[in-house]
Amino acid sequence: EVQLVESGGGSVPAGGSLRLSCAASGFTFDDYAIGWFRQAPGKEREGVSCISSDGSTYYADSVKGRFTISRDNAKNTVYLQMNSLKPEDTAVYYCATRFYYYCSSWESNMDYWGKGTQVTVSS
Numbered sequence: 001e002v003q004l005v006e007s008g009g010g011s012v013p014a015g016g017s018l019r020l021s022c023a024a025s026g027f028t029f030d031d032y033a034i035g036w037f038r039q040a041p042g043k044e045r046e047g048v049s050c051i052s053s054d055g056s057t058y059y060a061d062s063v064k065g066r067f068t069i070s071r072d073n074a075k076n077t078v079y080l081q082m083n084s085l086k087p088e089d090t091a092v093y094y095c096a097t098r099f100y101y102y103c104s105s106w107e108s109n110m111d112y113w114g115k116g117t118q119v120t121v122s123s
Contacts, residue, residue, distance in 0.1 A: 001026045002024075002025075002026040002027050002097070002112045003024070003025045003026050004022055004023070004024050004095050004096065004097065004112060004113065004114035005022070005023045005024075005114055005115075006020060006021065006022050006093060006094065006095055006114045006115070006116055006117040007020070007021045007023070007117055008020040008021045008117060009093060009117030009118045009119045010118075010119070010120070011120040011121075011122065012085055012119075012120075012121055012122070013121070013122050013123075014085060014086055014087055014121055014122065014123050015084060015085065016085050016121070017081070017082060017083045017084075017085065018082045018085065018119060019079055019080070019081050019082070020036070020079065020080040020082065020093055020095075020117060020119075021077055021078070021079055022034065022036070022077060022078040022079075022080075022095030022114060023075075023076060023077050024076045024077065024078070024095075024097065025076060027097070027099065029073060029076040030053065030071075030073040031053055031099075031101060032053060032097050032098065032099055032100060032101065033050055033051065033052045033053060033097065033098060033100060033101065033102055033103045033106060034050070034051055034071065034078040034095060034096070034097050035047060035048075035049065035050040035051075035095065035096050035097070035103070035106050035107075035110055036048040036049045036050070036069060036078075036080045036093060036094070036095055036096075037093070037094045037095075037096060037110075038089075038091035038092065038093045038094070038119075039091055039092050039094070039116075040088075040090060040091040040092075043091075045094075046060065046062075046091075047060055047106065047107035048060050048063055048067065048080070048093070049063065049067055049069040049080060050069070050103035050106040050107075051069045051070065051071050051078060051103070052101060052102045052103045053101040053102070054101070055071070056102070056103065057069050058103050058106065062088075063082075063089075066082065066083050066084045066085075067080060067081065067082050067083070068080070068081040068083075069081075078095060080093070082119070085119075085121045086121060087121050087122065087123045088121075089119060089121050090119060090120050090121050091119060092116040092117065092118050092119075093116060093117055093118075093119055094113055094114050094115075094116045095113075095114045096110035096111075096112060096113045096114070097110060097111070097112050098110050098111045098112070099111070
């Protein structure tokens, strides 16, 4: 059974940093793309970042230069390092995957989701 469990959320002041983790199980982790998404109250879900099986990375324009996605295949874990956080980054953050190597069309084609972790950035 595919399982994704997010952790690392919390409350930080603007300009601060957090590192989110997504622990995966139930599939051959290193073969598949993993993405991070977020959803703020009253807003639609937004794709934040994706990392392919080969390590290629993709970012939403809103987080480029501030967030970094990485994967540790030995630990079956994907990370999202978030620096220079802004109040508009406040949201529930989810990781997701699909059984495909690459991140093409990743924002609309994920099949398995975690339950999310809350990130709150105060001004």
